[in-house]
Amino acid sequence: MNKRLNIELVKKAMDSLGFNNSQVSERLMVSRTIVGEWLAGKKFPRPDKLVRLGMLLRLPHSDLVVDDVPLEAAFNFRKKAHRALTDAHFAGALKKAMLLDSISDYLPDAALEVPPVLKRPLMDYAYIQKAVAMVRGLADKSLTDVINYSDLVNIIHAYDVVPVPVFWGVTSSKDNDAHALYIESPRSKREWMYINMDSYLLDFKFWVAHEIGHIITKCTCDVDLSEEFAELFAQSFLFPEEIAAKAYKDLVGLDANQLVAEMIALADPLFISPYTIYKSVNSYATENGYDQLEKLNSSYIVIKKYVEKKSTLIEKLRSDSAHSLAGEDDYLPPEVYVYLAETYFKTPIFDSLRKFLGETSRGDGFLQSLFDIQTVEAKELHYYLTH
Structure with missing residues (x-):
């Protein structure tokens, strides 16, 4: 309202x-x-x-x-290719918040307490490193441990945020050009995170870490500051200062081609994008007054191809699942979608929707708006959840 x-x-x-x-x-x-x-x-x-x-x-x-x-929901977006936010984005997010509020009573009880959030978020490099250590500690990870996909999911749940896995495409040419969306609703006192399962595997970690950056600030800063904080938090969360300092010594002075090759070698065992390493190391250099790494220029294309070669998250999840759930490459049956979402993201949203749809007799249009999906997909998902 x-x-x-x-x-x-x-x-x-x-x-x-x-x-x-x-x-x-x-x-x-x-x-x-x-x-x-x-x-x-x-x-x-x-x-x-x-x-x-x-x-x-x-x-x-x-x-x-x-x-x-205070009765209005707060939103934070992770846009594809840093697309500009428009009134349509906020109107769509507001509508989603209202729909999510309507099913909030069907969710499991909210947590009695959640981990600490940042009272006054700062852009200071040392402050962000402390925030990184705090959040990594929630997953029992040191500053040199590899962050796994399950760690990210566990952190989301630790903050009592409800994951909403969706399929919004891997490029900005798709109808929905968001990679992730975090919604905090004072009306239902619930928090939600839309996660694009079509994300490239290596980008996925960064985008979810970016949204965690919003979670720990609880929308306490303005939009521009919040986005900048989330970006810096995500890169340091996946490649903290301790390993960035060591990497800097190995990367500084290399030409662009050598730099890309070395960053790929560093990124591979961590299963993150080399570009995350590039940004984290340059932030470390800026903090300490050191020279920046060589500009990537056209060599960035090599990183882009490396990331895209790793396929998407949903492709990996389908391949890791039982053979009977694989389905066709261009079609994801609703039962497979729900199974993967509940298995890997531990989301209660579909169980809540089953109860909500059963009691309210809401139609497939509700699901179409909630998940930003096509009419046919909404009809199939509605039928699966109500039968």
């Missing part, structure tokens, strides 16, 4: 203080048209104008605004 002015109370305060629209517009340095649109409920004041309006009319924020911001 959108926030809006308590128009009746605002008008009453204006009358009491002898203000008309023109006087309010002069005091707040906006046009009379804007004030008229506020009082007609057509527009909502910007934060700075809202504060000044409250001061002018001597109204506390709780009286001035109805359905205030």
Whole structure:
């Protein structure tokens, strides 16, 4: 539900203080048209104008605004190819949050407590390394241990975040151009993480680690800062300072071709992208005033091909599963989708949906909007969950 002015109370305060629209517009340095649109409920004041309006009319924020911001869900995206966020992205996320809230009562009870979150996230390099050590500790991992896929899933569950595995394609040409989406909903007091199972294997770790960066900040910082923090956290989480320092000595001074070859050799046993190593090592160099690694330029294509050669997460999960679940390459039956999601991500969402759909008789359109899938896929999934 959108926030809006308590128009009746605002008008009453204006009358009491002898203000008309023109006087309010002069005091707040906006046009009379804007004030008229506020009082007609057509527009909502910007934060700075809202504060000044409250001061002018001597109204506390709780009286001035109805359905205030704390009741709105908070979102963080991991976009494909760093695509720009639009109003459509936020509208889609808000709709998903509302749908997720409607099934929240069918989930298992929330955890009584969760691990620590960062009260005041900082961009300081040393601070981020401490955050990395804290979160790695949740998976009983030292700063030199390899992070496995199961470790990431366990961390998500430790924070009582519900995984929502989806298939959103591997390129930005797909209809849904997000790799991951984290939703924190004050209404249901639940947190959700959409995870794109079509991600390339090596990218997947980074994108989930990126979303964990959002989880531990609990949306306490603005969008740009939150994204930057999550990026720096993810690269250091997968390739911490201790191993970045050692790698720097081996990588500095190499030309681009040599650099890529050495980073691939380092990345292979860790099962991460060489580009994650590149970013982490350069962050270490910046912190210590050292020279940056050679620019990759066109050599980046070699890394891209290396990552794509490893296939996607869903391809690996299907190959690791029983032969009877393999299915056709271009088709994933709903029973296989649900089995893989529940087995590897331990998500309770499908069991909750079974109960919700059974009691409410909601149709396949609900699933189509919830998972961003085609009509045919939604019908098949709906039939599987209700029979």
